[in-house]
Amino acid sequence: MNQWMTEQIHAAHSNRIEPREQAYYDALFEKSKARLESLRAEAPLHEGMDIHAALAEEGMDRRDFMKWASATTATLMLPAMFQPLVAEAAELFNRVPVIWTNLQDCAGNTEALLRTSAPTIDELILDVISLEFHEVIMAAAGHEAEAQLEDAMATFKGRYILAVEGSIPLGLDGQYGVKGPHAETYLDHVRRVGADAFAIVAMGSCAAFGGVPAAYPNPTNAVGVKDVVRGKPIINLSGCPVHPHNITSTIIHVILTGQPPALDNLMRPRFAYGYRIHDNCERRAHFDAGHFVEEFGDHGAKHNYCLYKVGCKGPMTFNNCSIIRFNDGANWPVGVGRGCIGCSEPDFWDKYAHERPVAAGVRMAPFGGVEKSVDYFxxxxxxxxxxxxxxxxxxxxxxxxxxxxxx
Amino acid sequence: MTKKHIIVDPVTRIEGHLRIEAVLDENNVITEAYSAGTMFRGIETILKGRDPRDCGLLTMRICGVCTGTHYQRSIEAVEHAFEITIPKNARLVRNLIQGALYMHDHPVHFYNLHGLDWVDITSALKADPAKAAAEALKWCDTPYNASVGHYRKVAQRLTKFVKQGRLGPFANAYWENKSYKLSPEQNLVAASHYLDCLDVQRDIAKMHAIFGGKSPHPQSIVVGGVTCVQDIINPARVAEFKSILNKTLDFVKHAYIPDVLMAGTVYADEALAGIGKGVGNFLSYGDFNLDDLPFYESKKLFPAGVVYDFDISKCYDLDQLKITEDVTHAWYKGSEQLHPFKGKTEPEYTGYRKGEDGFAYLKTEGKYSWSKTPLYEDRVMEVGPLARMVIGVAKGDPLITEYVQGFLKRGNLPVKVLFSTVGRTAARAIETVMMGEEMLKWCDELAANVASGDQETWTKFDFDRVSRDAEGFGMAEAPRGGLGHWVKIKNGQVEHYQIVVPSTWNSAPRSHKGDRGPYEEALIGVKLSDPKQPLEILRTVHSFDPCIACAIHLVDTKGKTLAEYKVSGACDV
Amino acid sequence: MSDRVRIKRMTPAMRIIHWATVFAVIVCVITGYYIAYPFYQAQISVEATESFVMAWNRWGHFISAIILDVTAIWVIYLYFFSRFEKPYKKLLPTRANIVEYGRVVYNLITLNRKPKGFDTRHNDSFNIVNFAILHLMLILMLFTGLQLYVHGFGSGHSAIGAWWPWMLHLVTDWTLWAFGGKVGVRVVHHALMYGILAWAMLHIYYQIWRTIFWREGDINIVFGGEKFARKRSA
Incomplete structure (x- = not known):
């Protein structure tokens, strides 16, 4: 099936939110409880790695931990009754092995993972999480790395979460990307490792939608994970790179409920991608008022005016950057006066990532890069x-x- | 015992996808080595036809580790084509953003990527915390986080971790290999800094984000200047930046440098024997403008230059016209050496050879890598921190010479020690301290300039006029070495784009003359203590800090013609 | 003028619909243009809470869209159930309709030099087909516009309850599929504006041309609701 068709089919899922009754949450609650019990019964991967001890070392007591759990519960858009379960899921985090594989990537999502906000539990959980295979971080290489992958896949068959970073080239019979001593193509690799996974998480826009390599004219015929893997729960965490907070929240949800969080029509978790950047933007007042930056460095730029005219794509982009910002809240692209480039939306390189207003710069790939094609037409x-x-x-x-x- | 041919794929703890193949003699000494990039995306094809102002964001996605450096090079190439000189505030902020990348990248590389080649985590468990604290004091008067209590805690934490069975990222590695030479106490000191660095680097990345918006992949640089005027004119932001920088410098001076000295001393014999010395030709494009002249006329923190054959008594001026790219052993059509402005290459994939053991081997007699072979005056060159330090010294740059000599004197090491695997690692550390201290000055310069009333951050230009027909290049230094973007613009669109990346220089396959690439050359003579454990290979390759996603790209192929080169069953030859 | 008779062509309701549509389309085009390219800045001396330039433009855009919304429903109703004339009858591809359509076009391209061969006293099938095209464009505009509008209801709630975004999604999500995502929907919404403008140009020209060359006072239909027609000599 060609990529366009797949896009259309995924886009056909409705984006509407079905109203949920108490009965739904009660059922989910029961399901989660049963799941956590079964997880607890499993042999722990990290014997003696008690999260509370680890937290205490970092100066975080039980109270802080419960506060964190309540905030995470809210992030996940679950009712407050789930809070104890979220805390319990965090404690059981080390029961869930993660295999992280890098394909046609830039390691940006790995870097993002390294930059999880301080001083936090998220980072600790990553300390405690069983990261079985990650090329950028792991000590072993070559045959030993391969053996480690095999071992993790066999030991945790059907239980591990596969994190994929980077797109998958289909051109040249997949030979644009090969790895391992057997020179296995990325396509075969992701299908093989994905087959025994509990769920697949596509990290970043490349793994989710093809991203950079799939930008026009897509020389290697790159696609996202959802285009080549069937029959597994897939969660797209798009973004270039994905916000690390969304990685940890998603993994917690999977551990907690044993199922992916509520997804939108692009298979992205609704708790993170349900909101438009524009609607929570600190410069929104200036948009409504009609105060716009006309060019970088002008009067408006010095006064935090709206960046719509210099190409901010916040009105078209769904993500929670405007709420949680980046790097521990240090700043974010609208904060630095550049504006959003729509990096969590499909095809953003061809449609969003430029300095012109939304209406002016739609790059219509079939016409070979004619911008403003609508107005010209x-x-x-x-x-x-x-x-x-x-x-x-x-x-x-x-x-x-x-x-x-x-x- | 006959010659052994070993494969290391994937090479881990690097950015990107790299394969190393090596041939060992009966003493397990490497006699032949091949380096191959195994992933291809076609970024330059994608750039064709785009608005030149948008290329920066896309080229940045070449690499998430050296994030922001391609971004700035691309923007500079376009500014060079448009003849734009950016305002002082923009120059300083760009220097700070780029400098923050160095400050983040180098320690993370040393501890979290390269470190495990030197440090045996399992040996650290045997260490006595009190002795470890004494050991730390040997290398620094005020060592970082070095109380006996802290070391005890780290040892306990590691013991717990190792005992619980699944080692996660540390699983299946080369622990207890003979080539780990540090004592248990030294291992504990370094291992504790491994954990400290994971913590500190998060703060360092915040510096990047203050003026860049986010890290990785900052977003505040545009053709003409920078957009973060709000953050520039706000003194609190500059102060925040400076405060993190000071913390970082504390870590660098009291953990990073002492640990490099420690490792350098322990491994000094190998370094003096020239293990991993490489090709000996060094190249630096120069970077970090110190005044507001146009880009290539400005005085720079790192001077540009060329040194041949380890001879630091002579330093030649850089001439970008002498750079060519060779594809004799790369999976692209043709065999000519072309300047990046002319480079016309199309993929020609020849695949792997299937060995009798079932593994796939590189066809080393022909084309075997997605990485090209860049040449300067027809010679393979090494780029990176070592090249920058070597050229700085050869050119007599007072600042660089002072830092390099200071380091060598402190460790009581001769200059020769630099031309080795260890030396490459040391050069990176020296550079980090120097960068941090210069950045502090730039922070003050920025604050003073803003306080004097200068709030300019962007130079206006008439896009339609300047983009009619222009060409330019952005040649400067990434943390991993000289990075160049060449761009030709016609009627507001990119007509031709070519990138020559540090890791392409370093990870290059053989040249048309048969000269080995820098990784390949550096591996020759490396002895493996256990041929089943490629630890020494990893150590030498890691000393270059490979970034392979950067290294691979393609010029001028129309998407549809790629189908022509489709080969089936490439592996069955 | 005894050879002429008055003919009623538009009821007051039809004229209200016509002018409401004209008004709404003009407002939508102007405000839509501002939304796409905010071409003037608010007075900087005025505080943000008082200027609301973009907000008012968007408000105008949405209000006009609602007017179009309501009239669209009304028009669809009238297409089938009008007691004055039922336009759908002229849309059916019957032999008579096709012949009439051909003759009107022939009259137009031969610059009214040949006998008309169709009855100018009633709305002809050419006109009705044209109006149907406009109405289809307007309805598509509404679906794409509402899809863009519902993006703001990320939480699934609105001031008037969860049913509203839920219903908007239900009714408009097919546009995402049809036009390949949010950008596609936006492109269609933008491009259709030009379609409607082009249609309006043709429409105005054609009605004036008819008035001048047919000499039956067609232009009055939309004002007074009536036109003349010659008594058939035959």
């Missing part, structure tokens, strides 16, 4: 109509007023 149409009218009118006048009476 429209003005062309109006001109053609105008010329047509002028010709007809002139001809009519020349012909004179004749009709059936004096014909």
């Amino acid at each position: 429209g003005l062309g149409l109006l001109t053609a109509v105008g010329i047509g009218i002028a010709v007809h009118a002139t001809a009519s006048i020349m012909a004179g007023k004749k009709d059936e009476e004096n014909a």
Whole structure:
């Protein structure tokens, strides 16, 4: 199936939120409880790695931990009754092995993972999480790395979470990307490792939608995970790179409920991607007021005006950056006066990532990079109509007023 | 015992996808080595036809580790083409953003990527915390986080971790290999800094984000200047930046440098024997403008230059026209050496050879890598921190010479020690301290300039006029070495784009003359203490800090013609 | 003028719909243009809470859209159940309709030099097909517009209850599928504006041309609701 068709089919899922009754949450609660019990029964991967001891070392007591759990419960859009379960899931985090594989990537999502906000539990959990295979971090290489992967896949068959970073090239029979001593193509690799996974998490926009390599003209025919893997729960955590907070929250949800969180029509968790950046933007007041930055460094730029005219795509982009910002809340792209480039949306390289307003710069791939194609098309149409009218009118006048009476 | 041919794929703890193959003699000494990039995306093809102002964001996604450096190079290439000189505030902020990347990248590389080649985590468990604290004091008067109590805690934490069975990222590694030479106490000191660094680097990344918006992949640089005027004119932001920088410098001076000295001393014999010395030709494009002249006329923190054959008594001026790219052993069509402005290459994939043991081997007699072979005056060159330090010294740059000599004197090491695996690692550390201290000055310069009333951050230009027909290049230094972007612009669109990346210089396959690439050359003569454990290979390759996603790219191929080169069953030859 | 008779062509309701549509389309085009390219800045001396330039433009855009919304429903109703004339009858591809359509086009391209061969006293199928095209464009505009509008209801709630975004999604999510995602929907919404403008140009020209060359006072239909027609000599 070609990529376009797959896109269409995924887009066909409705984005509407079905109202949820208490009964739904009660059922989910029971399900989660049963799941945590079964997890607890499993042999722990990290004997003696008690999260509370680890937290105490970092100066975080039980109270802080419960506060964190309550905030995470809210992030996940679950009712407050789930709070003890979230805390319990965090404690059981080390029961869930993660295999992280890098394909056509830039390691940006790995770097993002390293930068989880301080001073926090998220980082600790990553300390405690069983990261079985991650090329950028692991000590072993070559055959030993391969053996480690095999071992993790066999030991945790059907239980591990597969994190995929990077797109998958289909061109050249997949030979644009190969790995391991057997020179296995990324396509075979992701299908093989994905087959025994509990769930697959596509980290970043490349793994989710093809991202950078899939930008026009997509020289390697790169696609996202959802285009090549079937029959597994897939969660797309898009973003370039994905916000680490969304990684940890998603994994907690999977551990807690044994199922992916509620997803939108692009298979992204609704708790993170349900909101438009624009609607929570600190510069929104200036948008409504009609205060715009006309060019970088002007009066408006110095006064935090809205960046819509210099190409901010916040009005078209769904993500929680405007709420949680980046790097421990240090800043974010709208904060630095550049604006959003829509990095969590499909095809953003061709449609969003430029310095012109949303309406002005749609790159229509089939026409080979003609920008403003809508306005060009429209003005062309109006001109053609105008010329047509002028010709007809002139001809009519020349012909004179004749009709059936004096014909 | 006959010659052994070993494969290391994937090479881990690097950015990107790299394969190393090596041939060992009966003494387990490497006699032949091949380096191959195994992943291809076609970034330059994607750039064609785009608005030149948008290329920076896309080229940045070449790499998430050296994030921001491609971004800035691309923007500089376009500014060079448009003949734009950016305002002082923008220059300083760009220096700070780029400098923050050095400050983040180098320690993370040393501890979290490269460190496990030197440090045996399991040996650290045997260490006596009190002795470890004494050991730390040997290398620094005020060592970082070095109380007996802290070391005890780290040892306990590691013991717990190792005992619980699944080792996660540390599983299946080369622990207890003979080539780990540090004492248990030294291992504990370094291991504790491994954990400290994981913590500190998060703060360092915040520096990147203060002016860049986020890290990785900052977003505040645009053709003409920077956008973060709000953060520049706010003194609190500069102060915040400076405070994190000071913390970082504390870590660098009291953990990173002492640990490099420690490792350097323990491994000094190998370094003096020239293990991993490499090709000996060094190249630096120069970077970090110190005044507000146009980009290539400005005085720079790192001077540009060329040194051949380890001879630091002579330093030649850089001429970008002498750079060519060779594809004799790369999976692209053609065999000519072309300047990046002319480079016309199309993929020609020849696949792997299937060995009798079932593994796939590189066809080393022909094309075997997605990485090209960049040449300067027809010679393979090494780039990176070592090249920058070597050229700084060869050119007599007072600042660099002072830092390099200071380091060598402190460790009582001769200059020769630099030309080795250890030396490459040391050069990186020296550079980090120097960068941090210069950045502090830039912070003050920025604050003073803003306070004097200068709030300019962007130079206006008439895009339609300047983009009619222009060409330019952005050549400067990434943390991993000289990075160049060459761009030709016509009628507001990119007509030709070519990138020559530090890791392409370093990870290059053989040249048309048969000269080995820097990784390949550096591996020659490396002895493996256990041929089943490629620890020494990893150590030498890691000393270059490979970044392979950067290294691989393609020019000028229309997407549709790629189908022509489709090969089936490439592996069955 | 004894050879002419008055003919009623538009009821007051139809004229209200016509002018409401004209008004709403003009407002939508102007405000839509501002939304796409905010071409003037608010007075900087005015505090944000008082200027609301973009907010008012968007408000105008949405209000006009609602007017179009309501009239669209009304028009669809009238297409089938109007007691004055039922336009759908002229849309059916019957032989008579096709012949009439051909003759009107022939009259137009021959610059009214040949006998008309169709009845100018009633709305002809050419006109009705044209109006149907406009109405289809307007309805598509509404679906794409509402899809863009519902993006703001990320939480699934609104001031008037969860049913509203839920219903908007239910009714408009197919546009995401049809046009390949949010950008596609936006492109269609933008491009259709040009379609409607082009249509309006043609429409105005054609009605004026008819008035001048047919000499039956067609232009009055939309004002007074009536036109003349000659008594058939035959």
